[in-house]
Amino acid sequence: MEKFLSSLGVLLILGCDPFVTEFEDSSDAVMYEANSKSDATYDSGTIKVVTWNIRFGIARFPFFGDSCGDDVILDDATIVENMAAIADSLNVIDADIVLLQEVDVSSKRTGYMDQVQYLLDNTNLNYGCYASMWKADFIPSDGIGRIDAGNAILSKYKLTDAERIQLRLRTDQDGLTQYFYLRRNIVKAKIPALTQGSKDFYAVDIHATAFATDDTKKQHIDKYVKTLAEIHSSGDYFVTGGDLNSVPPGSVTDFCLSDMCDGDDYHTDQAEEYHKEGSYFENFDGEPDILGPLYEVYDSAIDSDDANLSIHLTHGPSTSYEMNDIKYDRKLDYLFTNGIWENTSSKTHQAAWELSDHLPVSAVFNVGGE
Amino acid sequence: MKKFIFYFIIASLVFGETKKWDAHSAYLLPQKRWEMGVFQPFRYGYSESIEYSVHPLWFFVMPNFSLKKSQSDFAGFTSASQYKIVYPTPFLNMIAKAGIMGIIAPDFQMPPMLGLSASWLMSKNMAGVDLTLNGGLDLGFAFGDLDTRSTIDIPLVYHRLGVYYNNWGIHTGLDVQKNISEKIDILVDADLRLLPGLKENYSLEHKLLLSWHKSENFRVLTGYKFVMGEYPYGPDMRLLPYIPMAETWVPIIELQWAREKR
Numbered sequence: 001m002e003k004f005l006s007s008l009g010v011l012l013i014l015g016c017d018p019f020v021t022e023f024e025d026s027s028d029a030v031m032y033e034a035n036s037k038s039d040a041t042y043d044s045g046t047i048k049v050v051t052w053n054i055r056f057g058i059a060r061f062p063f064f065g066d067s068c069g070d071d072v073i074l075d076d077a078t079i080v081e082n083m084a085a086i087a088d089s090l091n092v093i094d095a096d097i098v099l100l101q102e103v104d105v106s107s108k109r110t111g112y113m114d115q116v117q118y119l120l121d122n123t124n125l126n127y128g129c130y131a132s133m134w135k136a137d138f139i140p141s142d143g144i145g146r147i148d149a150g151n152a153i154l155s156k157y158k159l160t161d162a163e164r165i166q167l168r169l170r171t172d173q174d175g176l177t178q179y180f181y182l183r184r185n186i187v188k189a190k191i192p193a194l195t196q197g198s199k200d201f202y203a204v205d206i207h208a209t210a211f212a213t214d215d216t217k218k219q220h221i222d223k224y225v226k227t228l229a230e231i232h233s234s235g236d237y238f239v240t241g242g243d244l245n246s247v248p249p250g251s252v253t254d255f256c257l258s259d260m261c262d263g264d265d266y267h268t269d270q271a272e273e274y275h276k277e278g279s280y281f282e283n284f285d286g287e288p289d290i291l292g293p294l295y296e297v298y299d300s301a302i303d304s305d306d307a308n309l310s311i312h313l314t315h316g317p318s319t320s321y322e323m324n325d326i327k328y329d330r331k332l333d334y335l336f337t338n339g340i341w342e343n344t345s346s347k348t349h350q351a352a353w354e355l356s357d358h359l360p361v362s363a364v365f366n367v368g369g370e
Numbered sequence: 371m372k373k374f375i376f377y378f379i380i381a382s383l384v385f386g387e388t389k390k391w392d393a394h395s396a397y398l399l400p401q402k403r404w405e406m407g408v409f410q411p412f413r414y415g416y417s418e419s420i421e422y423s424v425h426p427l428w429f430f431v432m433p434n435f436s437l438k439k440s441q442s443d444f445a446g447f448t449s450a451s452q453y454k455i456v457y458p459t460p461f462l463n464m465i466a467k468a469g470i471m472g473i474i475a476p477d478f479q480m481p482p483m484l485g486l487s488a489s490w491l492m493s494k495n496m497a498g499v500d501l502t503l504n505g506g507l508d509l510g511f512a513f514g515d516l517d518t519r520s521t522i523d524i525p526l527v528y529h530r531l532g533v534y535y536n537n538w539g540i541h542t543g544l545d546v547q548k549n550i551s552e553k554i555d556i557l558v559d560a561d562l563r564l565l566p567g568l569k570e571n572y573s574l575e576h577k578l579l580l581s582w583h584k585s586e587n588f589r590v591l592t593g594y595k596f597v598m599g600e601y602p603y604g605p606d607m608r609l610l611p612y613i614p615m616a617e618t619w620v621p622i623i624e625l626q627w628a629r630e631k632r
Contacts, residue, residue: 016609016618071475108602140472141470143473145523146603
């Protein structure tokens with residue numbers, strides 16, 4: 001009987017992993033290493049940083065969730081082709097630190113490819129840390145099935161103290177939807193090789209909410225600002241960035257009509273929703289200026305005065321090119337530091353527009369600059 | 371061929387040993403007795419040598435039919451053969467959709483598919499314990515393009531539908547049943563499903579059920595099912611039934627009824 005109960009206990013432990021993974025406010029990120037590391041020793045030169053929402057390697061595939069498409073699962077060969085193109089782009093940019101959003105590590109929709117490991121094994125980056133924003137055994141909707149997607153920091157140099165910081169869940173959803181929905185996060189890691197004198201060096205990556213219509217985005221940006229302030233007040237350096245899903249101050253805030261799909265109806269009394277989720281940036285007071293505190297306190301790779309210039313736009317819905325000949329029409333992706341970026345080196349890599357619905361932004365950290 | 375037909379006719383005349391509440395074994399239901407449960411199929415003892423079964427709730431979206439036939443005793447074991455046919459296409463196309471309960475991506479249209487299964491069952495009472503061995507072959511036919519991305523990658527389901535993607539599979543199992551008291555018995559089983567040639571080629575299922583027989587016509591079962599195997603995303607195991615939102619396992623509760631036609 002004792003043996004039977006012990007066996008049953010083992011089954012209970014092994015067979016009862018959560019169906020949907022929920023996270024503590026703070027937890028360890030998942031660590032990665034390239035299977036074959038490139039020779040990279042920091043020699044006090046410049047530090048290049050890039051942020052890129054890679055849209056889990058599906059490029060401009062008309063995915064049902066964020067464009068006017070209705071497809072869910074891309075074929076494996078095309079995903080490998082897209083990921084190879086992303087790896088090639090990262091190799092050309094040759095960044096020391098890469099902040100990624102929307103990376104799949106074990107998802108039905110991308111053939112269960114571990115994209116963090118793939119990029120480490122196919123670029124000159126050696127170390128990585130990963131934080132899930134959506135992890136479930138099975139999402140019973142739209143054929144999504146099993147999913148594990150999130151943010152990742154990749155680096156030429158070893159990462160330590162990698163932390164996943166939970167962001168508040170949306171409050172404009174029913175309980176069932178919220179249970180199966182995204183759990184967005186900030187991922188933060190220390191890079192000891194880049195320590196500057198007595199100042200530790202951190203990389204911080206975020207993907208803020210896109211579709212919330214309540215004040216969730218404010219909560220996310222506030223938490224982000226607080227996380228950065230903690231590093232700054234400790235006297236340490238950070239480079240940070242990500243997909244903030246927020247437009248710069250002074251930007252157009254209403255993209256509902258340009259994002260509208262066939263059969264949609266917005267801005268009319270008959271419309272089911274007056275604004276399209278994810279296309280409207282005035283859901284609460286102050287949202288158009290939500291990035292003000294970041295611009296005011298830290299150095300932005302792309303100055304706020306230039307942020308709305310067409311050469312710095314970073315995002316367009318994946319089907320916008322086919323529908324309206326729009327490759328990108330807003331800026332959602334940013335890089336900041338509490339140090340200094342080199343003046344002329346920041347770039348929005350718009351040539352990569354076919355590889356995702358977001359474009360990479362890169363900048364060079366001015367070592368020793370104050 | 372003549373020998374085969376002769377054997378089949380002779381074999382079909384063999385009267386099997388009958389037993390109540392023993393769907394998993396080589397024993398057939400007594401003639402004109404039916405049994406059904408909330409989750410179990412409707413079974414009917416058509417004759418002393420043939421038993422039919424069908425999942426009535428599933429039937430209209432996933433037509434299915436099973437026949438168990440008694441065979442000559444083999445090596446001291448009561449023996450039976452079992453044949454199953456299932457047409458899962460209507461149900462799979464119902465759940466290949468956008469929105470909630472879209473289990474399969476709407477990108478895919480499932481083609482007509484036919485599943486056939488043949489099993490051999492052997493049962494024997496040894497020292498008060500009913501032992502049943504079974505094994506057989508599963509065939510899955512798809513009459514059209516079946517996209518390999520349309521699989522449902524969850525334990526219990528993946529390998530059952532995997533036969534359509536692999537075209538064939540093998541199953542084998544062992545059931546042990548013992549009466550604990552006059553009204554209570556315990557069933558422990560283990561079933562192995564193999565899909566040779568597929569990367570995710572095995573699934574091992576085990577269940578334990580305690581059943582309380584209120585009468586010959588009603589019983590209640592409780593227990594658990596454990597499944598482990600290799601899946602497209604790697605190895606996995608799960609104790610069932612599992613309630614996702616509560617993140618907990620709960621015991622199986624199954625009610626079964628029976629009657630005998632006069």
